[in-house]
Amino acid sequence: MCSGRIDLEFVLRAFSNGMDGVFIGGCRLNECNYITHGNYHALNMVLLCRRIMEHIGLNPERLRIEFMSSAEGNLFAELMSEFGKKVKELGPLGLAEGIDRNELKLKLAEMTKLVPYIKLVKSEKLASRLMNPEEYDKLFTKNEVDRLISEVVSYYVDPEKCQACMTCAKRCPVEAVISAKNQIHVIDQEKCIKCGTCFEVCPPRFAAVTKIVGKPVPPPIPEEKRTIVRKSKEN
Ligand code: SF4
Numbered sequence: 001m002c003s004g005r006i007d008l009e010f011v012l013r014a015f016s017n018g019m020d021g022v023f024i025g026g027c028r029l030n031e032c033n034y035i036t037h038g039n040y041h042a043l044n045m046v047l048l049c050r051r052i053m054e055h056i057g058l059n060p061e062r063l064r065i066e067f068m069s070s071a072e073g074n075l076f077a078e079l080m081s082e083f084g085k086k087v088k089e090l091g092p093l094g095l096a097e098g099i100d101r102n103e104l105k106l107k108l109a110e111m112t113k114l115v116p117y118i119k120l121v122k123s124e125k126l127a128s129r130l131m132n133p134e135e136y137d138k139l140f141t142k143n144e145v146d147r148l149i150s151e152v153v154s155y156y157v158d159p160e161k162c163q164a165c166m167t168c169a170k171r172c173p174v175e176a177v178i179s180a181k182n183q184i185h186v187i188d189q190e191k192c193i194k195c196g197t198c199f200e201v202c203p204p205r206f207a208a209v210t211k212i213v214g215k216p217v218p219p220p221i222p223e224e225k226r227t228i229v230r231k232s233k234e235n
């Protein structure tokens with residue numbers, strides 16, 4: 001019902017499903033029925049998504065947002081036919097940009113996986129209320145988004161330091177920490193949304209969670225080597 005409900009992930013999914021263009025229609029800015037003003041969120045999300053599209057080599061004009069009231073049927077029809085023509089001109093998604101279909105799917109899947117992280121890091125800007133269209137281009141710059149994606153943060157449990165206190169596993173919001181009593185903990189990188197909670201809550205005397213920026217995460221310690229043998233039990 002509200003354009004503010006349209007998540008960045010929905011747009012990436014539409015492109016991943018082969019849509020050549022995505023059009024989002026929202027209520028006029030400042031005429032939202034709710035105190036949330038979700039149409040500003042939708043606008044900011046579109047501005048961010050366009051930069052992500054540029055990053056992966058897609059033409060950002062394939063994504064468009066317009067604001068109108070429900071009484072403006074003519075305007076809606078006009079905008080839709082204009083956008084339809086534009087998308088036809090742009091040609092088939094990926095092919096027109098010279099990106100192989102499978103490669104594009106992989107790139108979109110990679111970006112979709114980063115959505116929670118991107119939203120977390122850019123939460124402040126995503127909550128902006130831009131009053132002037134001249135500000136749109138400056139909200140997210142190409143360099144900023146390119147850097148955000150190339151310097152993406154990951155978290156890793158150092159098996160030499162983990163004492164299996166289980167704090168990180170209890171606090172992880174998405175159950176991404178593989179945890180068991182007396183077992184070195186491991187972060188499931190597929191599930192991890194990079195919120196950094198484990199890094200913050202790991203007791204400083206252990207400091208077992210490492211923050212990795214823009215580099216690959218070391219492979220997880222093999223299952224058979226995860227048991228911690230306490231010194232007192234050895235004797
Ligand atoms: S960074 Fe967040 S999501 Fe990832 S393992 Fe740590 S607590 Fe869980």
Ligand code: SF4
Pocket residue numbers: 157161162163164165166167168169185201202203206207208209
């Ligand atoms: S909080 Fe630190 S020491 Fe405790 S289980 Fe997690 S990584 Fe290991």
